[in-house]
Structures are given as C-alpha cells and as structure tokens.
Amino acid sequence: MTVRTRYAPSPTGALHIGNVRSGLFAYLFARHNGGAFILRIDDTDRERSTRESLDEILESLTWLGVDWDEGPPDARYFQSNRFDRYREAALQLLREGKAYPCYCTAAELDAMRKQAERERRKPGYDGRCRDRTPPAELAKIDLPDKRAGRDYTIRFRSPREGITVVDDLIKGRAVFENAELDDLIIFRSDGVPTYNFATVLDDADFKMTHIVRGDDHLPNTPRQMQIFYALGFEPPAYAHLPMVMGPDGQKLSxxxxxxxxxxxxxxxxxxxxxxxxxxxxxxxxxxxxxxxxxxxxxxxxxxxxxxxxxxxxxxxxxxxxxxxxxxxPLARLVRDIKPFVARRGGTIPGDDAWLEKMIATLRERAKTLVELVDFASFYLNDEIAIEPKAAAKFLKPEIAPALAALAGEIASIDSADFAEASIQAGFARVLDRFAMKLGQLAQPVRVALTGGTVSPGIYEVIAVLGRDRTVRRLRAAESACTVAAS
RNA sequence: GGUCCCAUCGUCUAGUGGUUAGGACACCGGCCUCUCACGUCGGGAACGCGGGUUCGACUCCCGCUGGGAUCACCA
Missing domain, CATH: 1.10.1160.10 (Glutamyl-trna Synthetase; Domain 2)
Incomplete structure (x- = not known):
C-alpha cells in the first residue's frame, strides 16, 4: 500500500511555524516512503477563511520547497467544494440511526456547560436529545436549513460502552473509554459540517494512510475513529507529533x-x-x-x-x-539579497560579479539577509556618515598625512591591477614611510571608508569599494582631520 | 475539575540494563588578528522525587510531583 499523507491547514490566518512543522513531517514521511503528499484546504468556516490566508499558505509552502502531489489549485481539495458529499454522508448516518437532530440552542448548551462546571461534572454534552426523535422518524429527518426553519444541529451518536484504542506511531498506545466521548455536532444549524466530520470524510475519501498532526489532536482521535467506523471505513494510522512551545512553555502562538x-x-x-x-x-x-x-x-x-x-x-x-x-553558493545569495536592497530603496553600484565579491566579504559577519544589507550600506551608498565617536578617536590631525599618502598610493594603482595584493603593497609603502604599524593606519582608514570601526579586512573593503570611491573617501577623511585641527 | 500526553545540561537532543552520560545552540576563557567576525582549542552545565524488578538502573514497572494538551454550532 502506498503511503498517503496530508497537510490540511485552514486559511484563517498566517501559516504558523509550529503548524507547518506538522506539515513538514507529513511531507517527509510521504517522500521517505515514496508516497504521496496531499495538500487540503480546510475552509468549511467560510466566515473566517480568507483569500489572503490561502495565498499566504500556498506561497509559504512554495518558498519552503514543500511541494504537494495533489491539492490546490485543484478545486476538489477545498472542503468548501465538498458540501454535497458531507450532506450525503450525514444523511446516511441519519438514516442508519447513527446520528440524530439536537434541538438545544447555543444558549442552552452554554448554560448546561456552566451548570456542569458548577457541580463539578464533566462539561460535555449530556445527550438529552439522543433519544428524543423516535428511530422510525430519524430516517425522515432532513439536514438543517435555517431558512426552511430547520435550525437544529445534527449530532453523532457516539458509542457509550467499550473502549477506543489509538495505537499511535509516536506516542504508543492510548486507551479511551467510550463513555468519556460525548455526542459531537457534525452539522451546524446553518447547514455547514464541522471540522471533525469533514476531516474524517476527506481523510477517508482521499484514502489517507497516515494522519500526521500535532498532539493537540490526540483527544479528538477516538471520536474521529468512531466516525470512521460509523461511515463504514477503517481508520488510518496516526502519528501525533509533540507540540512546539514558546519560551514560556505554552503552546506557540x-x-x-x-x-x-x-x-x-x-x-x-x-x-x-x-x-x-x-x-x-x-x-x-x-x-x-x-x-x-x-x-x-x-x-x-x-x-x-x-x-x-x-x-x-x-x-x-x-x-x-x-x-x-x-x-x-554566492550566486544564490546575490539573488536573495536583491529584494532586501530594494526594500531599503537602495541601488546596487555594480553587476552580479561585484555583488558576489561584496557578499563574500560580509557573509561571515551577518546572520540574516537583513543584517547583510545593513552591513553593506557603506558599499552600496555613495555617501557615508562617519560615526562621531569613531572620527574623534581615529581621524586626528596626525593621521592626515598618512591618509593623503595612502590616497596617492591607491590612486596610482592601475585599474587592471586593482586587487588586494597591490593594495597591500601600497599600504606597506605608506607604513614604511611613516614608520607605522598596520594597526595604526588600518583603523583610521576603516573609519574613513566605512564610517565606523567595524568592517571586513581593510584590503578586501578597498578591493570591493574600488579605486575611485576609496580615494574620494580617503581625501574627504583627510580634510576632516585638518578641519578638526583648526 | 474530567480525560489524554509528556519528563536527560538554560534550550534542542544522543542514549534503548553495565558509558568518565555524547553532540549542538547559548554562555565563559585561550589562540589567530588591521577592527569585528570566521576559525580553532578548552571550560562550566543534565538523568524531577520515592518505591520496586535486577548482580547492576538514565534506561523496565508502580506511585508522586511537575509541565502540557483538550473538553465550541473553531479548525
């Protein structure tokens, strides 16, 4: 039997990472076994479902590279297009006496819950409408339709005796007393099927072999299994993944x-x-x-x-x-960084080959693309702002002659020969002439070229910046030193 | 509260009866060095508690404690 797993997000909000992890695991299990991964959209709740959320889900999965074998845009994988099937199945259950109409109103139900809570009983539905409709009448009951005056709900007649065993692939065996399962609503009074019902029918119709989902669904599982049985299907295998929590230990939200x-x-x-x-x-x-x-x-x-x-x-x-x-690969980074540069309204003063060189000097200093673009601003922008503290510390009058000398050295390098080696040679001559250590010159130059005291190696910076921009910044820094002195 | 799930460093985890309890993130220190990083070397840091079973328990069983999930005409 080929493995078939699914991921069934509901388009009622952003695609959450805790949630998408369940999808990832379902995906990996299917791929590992050479099976099929199905994407299904749980949009029975038409009030809360939005087109934007759907687009975000699809785009997020595509971005992650989690591809699906069956699913959107195929209309059959939207629950909202399967209402006829849900109605048919609910009617079948009604005819067989496995479901019944419940005439309790939402307000009554709410009152019952509160009452049960006060008396410290379990808050589930007590089954008061379970036998209200005679078996003979059940087959004649129609599905809810408010406009036709049928504003009752349909409940699933859950077995009251025995046990339901979930042999979970991850959690192991969990045994539930059927007496603990109350009769859940499978059709709302507005004629819309509820999640537990629609999901089961979909999982059965689309022949899912393994249900991979968060373990917050574990308490639902015995109910869903009972619906499988009632519908005449064999339940799939289950794998309930542990939750992802926030730093405070609560479910991530x-x-x-x-x-x-x-x-x-x-x-x-x-x-x-x-x-x-x-x-x-x-x-x-x-x-x-x-x-x-x-x-x-x-x-x-x-x-x-x-x-x-x-x-x-x-x-x-x-x-x-x-x-x-x-x-x-650098080429990939070049591609990825562009939208981030664009977002800052920046322009790129070079071709992709130049971008690669630029990124090469920055990539081990930036943890995200946003940081990368931040660091790159002195490469990208023509004008740089010099940090006052850095200027005060490193752009002193004494250094002006050396900066001027270096500007001359850099300016004299042939453009065909403009690379780290020739730049380093220029530095060496200046260092020698002024009897300085590299450290004494590198920091002022760094401030002059980048505006700050932190940057990639100074030769790399110059090589990427290019001769003309380097010389211009060096000369500007030189006059800044002189101005500060006067 | 009922039901269900869970329990190794701060965090993610390895471990499947006998280990100096391993790795990773984070943290601290050394080295490298033109700054910052990268890299590299080293360091501190864990089996929740109590009973069993066993020659021997982090590993198996029970209880406790603690944490979480869930109890909708949401999914």
Missing part, C-alpha cells in the same frame, strides 16, 4: 512574536535554515545537526521522533541561518 513563515522570510532567513531548524525540533538522527532536504527525506522516520514538547529556540534558528549564510 502569535503573542510569542514572529511565528509565521512569512515573518522569517521577511526577516532575512533562508528556507533551508527554517526547514533544518524545524526538522530537528522533535526529531533527530544521531548527532547530526545539518540536513539537506535529501538527507531529511532519506533519514526521516517516526521511530526517531521525540514524544515531548519542544521549546522554540530562536537563537538556534539564527545559528542555522548563519550556517547557510556561510555555505550557500
């Missing part, structure tokens, strides 16, 4: 700051880094930390998934991003 895939993309993270981070949160392969997509697929299995929740560690993600910053 928006209030923990950046949590969406888009947020990390816009912060200058690489999809490789995000994927690598996510795959190691709850899964391991010995001591290995760095995984290519091919390796993830090759090694992934549930046996090496942990059972306990993990706390999202932004610093480790940052380190991974840094790792990819240092090791991705």
């Amino acid at each position: 928006k209030r923990h700051g950046a949590t969406s895939v888009f947020a990390y993309r816009d912060l200058g993270y690489f999809p490789e880094a995000l994927l690598n981070y996510l795959v190691r949160l709850g899964w391991s392969h010995g001591d290995q930390e760095i995984f290519s997509r091919a390796e993830m697929i090759e090694y992934f299995d549930f046996a090496n998934c942990g059972k306990s929740a993990g706390i999202f560690n932004a610093e480790k993600l940052l380190w991974l991003n840094f790792h990819y910053m240092k090791s991705l």
